[in-house]
Amino acid sequence: MCLICIEYQKQKMTIREAWSAYGEMAAGMEPKHADEVREMLKEAEAKEKEEQQKNSNP
Numbered sequence: 001m002c003l004i005c006i007e008y009q010k011q012k013m014t015i016r017e018a019w020s021a022y023g024e025m026a027a028g029m030e031p032k033h034a035d036e037v038r039e040m041l042k043e044a045e046a047k048e049k050e051e052q053q054k055n056s057n058p
């Protein structure tokens with residue numbers, strides 16, 4: 001767990017904000033966890049895109 005996980009899970013961060021935090025923090029994170037966070041954000045981003053497409057194509 002890191003600040004990104006905590007804030008993102010509380011929905012206090014958007015994906016965009018989480019990515020920018022990731023960019024700043026990834027170097028100081030455990031490499032394994034940096035990978036996990038990246039995967040989490042990628043998945044969240046894919047889901048968000050899916051939702052947007054659903055909404056724009058009724």
Ligand SMILES: [Zn+2]
Binds near residue numbers: 002003005006037
């Ligand atoms: Zn974390």
